[in-house]
Amino acid sequence: MYKSIIIGTGPAGLTAAIYLARANLNPLVIEGPQPGGQLTLTTEVENFPGFVDGIMGPELMDNMRKQAIRFGAEFMNGWVHEVDFSSRPFQVSVEGLGQLQAETIILSTGASANLLGGIPGEKENIGRGVSTCATCDGFFFRNKEVLVVGGGDSAMEEANFLTKFASKVTIVHRRDELRASKIMQERARQNPKISWALSKESTEIIADDRGVTGLRVKDIKTGNEDIIETNGIFIATGHTPNTAFLKGQIDTDPVGYIRVKPGTTETNIPGVFACGDVQDPKYRQAITAAGTGCMAALDCERFLEAESAYIKTVTDLAEV
Structure with a gap:
């Protein structure tokens, strides 16, 4: 049983992992087949604040991963092929790892650019x-x-x-x-x-x-x-959000991007949050993804705190 499982990495998932780990929530991050997201396919990143001379995309993602590990985040490599959000704890089925349970879930699976269909040299x-x-x-x-x-x-x-x-x-x-x-x-x-x-x-x-x-x-x-x-x-043939594995269990727009409540990363399922490109069809930048990753972690932490306070109040009243 985990307090929180983060599905996906990239700037959003890794930022969420850093924040949750620093809050002593010891999140589990499940990396997919392309750990680090789309930035691992780029060369130099010049528009991420703090790097005057730029930084290579894979290096930036590796640094963020190491930072999350430093604060206590756990990483597993595997393919999430099924989730069950019908009741808590939530169930996450990972190929090769079996079934995992979590009180909260952060979805940061990103969106994949539609390529030309595998033409030579692409x-x-x-x-x-x-x-x-x-x-x-x-x-x-x-x-x-x-x-x-x-x-x-x-x-x-x-x-x-x-x-x-x-x-x-x-x-x-x-x-x-x-x-x-x-x-x-x-x-x-x-x-x-x-x-x-x-x-x-x-x-x-x-x-x-x-x-x-x-x-x-x-x-x-x-x-x-x-x-x-x-x-x-x-x-420029569009993007496809990586939400097929959710199998309609969460509210999305017609294209498949996860809908969140305005100003938050909350989905229509309490305890499930979404950040990064999987919920952003407009900006799709590393810095905006990282920002929503921070938001998701804070939303998740506050959700768990509120739930814990509620349970304590109910327990205290029962004892009286």
């Missing part, structure tokens, strides 16, 4: 010119030519943002019509730095020892192939 070049976050990595492409792959609102937003840094931004989309809203399309079309490569299917990311050099595309209408030379490729 995954191995993440952090080497391939990115899924313009806000995070746009600065590195100052005065360079980049591509944005996608046709929705997020692609238009990323493209417009990247024009602050890049000399040219080309939007690549496999259809000749965009899925983005009319107003977002119009903003992109009016931007003189944005050009278009429509009806082009991405088939391979080309790279050398220094990183990405181009994107091989196939014309949907003619079948002809071509290589678009570029210094960077931003994949």
Whole structure:
């Protein structure tokens, strides 16, 4: 029996672990198949406060993990394939570890960027010119030519943002019509730095020892192939929150992001809290994730304190 189990790591889960451990609650952190979250796939992180010269993503996550361990957090590596929130203590089934119990749960399982479907050169070049976050990595492409792959609102937003840094931004989309809203399309079309490569299917990311050099595309209408030379490729096809394992036991929006009560990390189930990208479809930054991790830990601690005080009051009244 644990006071609290944190499912997932990343900046949110690790910050929650630090706070709960410092409160002597000895949380258990269950790491998934990618401990540290999306930051372990990045190279240099320059926008996390406190690191003047930047810090490598994996190093930042490793430091946060060591900090949590220092204060008494316990870590287990495993895949949570089922939870039971119908009654307390909550049940957490972990592949290879069996069934665990907890009085409270913090969900920090994040959201996974939708990639292009495993085309050659895609995954191995993440952090080497391939990115899924313009806000995070746009600065590195100052005065360079980049591509944005996608046709929705997020692609238009990323493209417009990247024009602050890049000399040219080309939007690549496999259809000749965009899925983005009319107003977002119009903003992109009016931007003189944005050009278009429509009806082009991405088939391979080309790279050398220094990183990405181009994107091989196939014309949907003619079948002809071509290589678009570029210094960077931003994949903007949306994100999928990692909530499938919850199997509908918690309130989510239509996409699957966990709904929390405004101004808190409380879900619709008392004792279950959510932090980080799994409940944030808007910002998706390391610093905002860490902030909600702090909030989740404080919400969790206060929940346990209030429950303990209630039980003590009931016990004292019974003795009288």
